[in-house]
Amino acid sequence: MDAFYAAVEQLDRPELRGVPVIVAGLGPRGVVSTCSYEARRFGVRSAMPTAQARRLCPDGIYVRPRLDRYEAISDQIFEIFHETTPMVEGLSLDEAFLDVSASLRLLGPIEVIARRIKGAILERTRLVASVGMGPNKLLAKLASELSKPDGFQRISFDRAASELAPLAVGRLWTVGRVTEQVLHRLGIQTIGELAACDTARLASALGRQAASLQALARGEDDRCVQPEQAEQSMGSEHTFDTDLIDKVLAESWLLRQCERIAARARVRGLRGRTVTLKLREPPFVTHTRQAQLHAPSASAGEIYDVARRLLEIWWQMQSRPRLRLLGVSLSGFAEQRQGDMFGATSKGRVTDEVQDRVNLRFGSGSLVRAGVLRARKHD
Numbered sequence: 439m440d441a442f443y444a445a446v447e448q449l450d451r452p453e454l455r456g457v458p459v460i461v462a463g464l465g466p467r468g469v470v471s472t473c474s475y476e477a478r479r480f481g482v483r484s485a486m487p488t489a490q491a492r493r494l495c496p497d498g499i500y501v502r503p504r505l506d507r508y509e510a511i512s513d514q515i516f517e518i519f520h521e522t523t524p525m526v527e528g529l530s531l532d533e534a535f536l537d538v539s540a541s542l543r544l545l546g547p548i549e550v551i552a553r554r555i556k557g558a559i560l561e562r563t564r565l566v567a568s569v570g571m572g573p574n575k576l577l578a579k580l581a582s583e584l585s586k587p588d589g590f591q592r593i594s595f596d597r598a599a600s601e602l603a604p605l606a607v608g609r610l611w612t613v614g615r616v617t618e619q620v621l622h623r624l625g626i627q628t629i630g631e632l633a634a635c636d637t638a639r640l641a642s643a644l645g646r647q648a649a650s651l652q653a654l655a656r657g658e659d660d661r662c663v664q665p666e667q668a669e670q671s672m673g674s675e676h677t678f679d680t681d682l683i684d685k686v687l688a689e690s691w692l693l694r695q696c697e698r699i700a701a702r703a704r705v706r707g708l709r710g711r712t713v714t715l716k717l718r719e720p721p722f723v724t725h726t727r728q729a730q731l732h733a734p735s736a737s738a739g740e741i742y743d744v745a746r747r748l749l750e751i752w753w754q755m756q757s758r759p760r761l762r763l764l765g766v767s768l769s770g771f772a773e774q775r776q777g778d779m780f781g782a783t784s785k786g787r788v789t790d791e792v793q794d795r796v797n798l799r800f801g802s803g804s805l806v807r808a809g810v811l812r813a814r815k816h817d
Contacts, residue, residue: 439515439532439559440566440587443508444474447501449564458498462488465679467762471503475587506802508532511563518558522551527663535575537663549592556590576611576659577601583609598657603630610654617651620644629655673714674698675765681720682761685753690812692749693742695766697793697806700738703768704794709734710768713741715748718763727752734772737790738807741768 439445443461448454458477462470468488480495488500512531519526522545525537538551545551552569559567568589570582577593580601585591593601602610608618610629620643626632632640633655640648653659674695682688692715703710711734715727727748731740745766753759789807796805806814 440568440589441472441474441478442532442565443472443503444477445565446504446508446511448474450507454499458482458495460488460491460495460498460500461503462491462500463677464488464500464502465677467677467679473498511565514562515559515567518555518562521558522555525663525665528666535578535663552590552592572598574657574659575661575663576654577657579611580609593657595657599630599633602655602657603628603633605629607632610651611659612654613651617644617647670771671710671714671767671769672699672702673716673765673767675716675763677718677763678761682764683759685749685759687812687816688749688753688761688764689746690809690816691764692745692766693738693807694810694813695764696742696745697738697810699766699768700736700741700790701794701797701802703736703771704790708771709736710741711735711770711772712768713744713748714767714769715745715752716763716765716767717749717752717761720760720762722762724763725752730770734770736768737787738793739789741766 444459447459447461454474456476457474458480459474460470460477460482461472462468466489470482470484470486470488470491472484473482473491477491477495477498480498482491482495482498491498492500508531515532516526516528516534519534519536523536523538523541525540527535529535536555538545538548541551542548545554548571552571556567556569559565566588568582568586569591570578570580570585570589571592572578572581573595577595577598581591581593582589584601605628607613607621607626607629608615610632613621621627621632624635624639624643626635633652635652637648637652640652644651676691676695682691711731713729713731716724717727718724729744729748731744735741749764793805797803
């Protein structure tokens with residue numbers, strides 16, 4: 439998808455169309471999630487500190503992420519993918535690989551399939567997608583990136599070398615910042631130079647990684663599309679603008695997070711047994727604590743009871759407890775059995791059911807437990 443989060447904000451708020459929109463954490467420790475193409479002209483990029491983005495684009499419109507909204511649209515997009523092929527490998531809410539080999543006979547040539555997907559996304563979501571096609575994952579992803587925004591491009595294997603050669607070596611999939619620096623020290627600036635480099639010289643600097651990198655530089659990629667696996671865990675976390683020193687407020691944030699992950703688990707028909715608490719002290723020391731539920735559950739109350747006990751134990755062990763980040767996750771999933779009703783007590787089950795119905799009708803977060811309100815005010 440093109441600038442997905444920002445595009446959703448512009449879709450929902452027409453007055454934002456055509457202006458720089460930056461979706462980001464808005465506090466002093468905030469980071470840009472994504473930005474519109476209007477904002478990118480000022481040099482704003484994903485993963486950039488929000489403070490830096492404000493210096494580059496002071497007149498931009500800065501908005502907080504609305505993950506529930508983005509996830510709802512993502513579900514629509516992935517429905518379209520699965521109507522085309524079962525071979526779908528999701529990379530994020532807005533990006534996926536599709537292997538359409540088995541769909542060619544039924545749906546037609548690859549370009550026809552790609553046009554069909556692109557058109558269906560526009561029709562159902564009113565959002566624009568870029569589609570890249572190729573004989574492997576590397577070339578398909580590259581074709582998508584090179585053609586954005588509103589892209590539609592196919593790179594065949596016989597064109598791979600000429601398409602790849604002039605690109606900066608950092609554009610190659612799997613080349614991170616450290617590897618890029620090593621390649622630059624070897625005098626390798628482009629993918630073409632990487633492909634032509636003496637293999638022994640490259641191996642002396644990169645070891646066994648050298649052969650696989652040179653294969654990618656030639657457009658060779660034998661990685662298969664891996665269909666979506668069942669979720670292994672789901673979580674929620676928050677980085678605080680100022681360090682949190684109030685335990686009652688920390689508990690309120692924790693309850694807010696437990697409500698979110700419990701609701702997501704119920705939507706997916708899952709129940710988890712393992713609760714993991716994530717705590718980060720300033721400047722950047724991270725701890726995790728883990729405990730088991732008595733039985734797999736998707737009840738916010740039951741998950742919170744365990745998470746709160748873990749928080750209480752950690753808090754009491756600190757001489758001056760301070761939190762830069764707090765998060766909780768649920769894992770060890772089992773599918774919900776008919777009649778099991780989330781494994782919760784009768785009272786908790788009714789609370790969860792009513793909350794789900796209200797939030798489905800009026801929007802996520804319309805009905806929350808009273809304990810969450812303190813965190814909302816703090817936010």
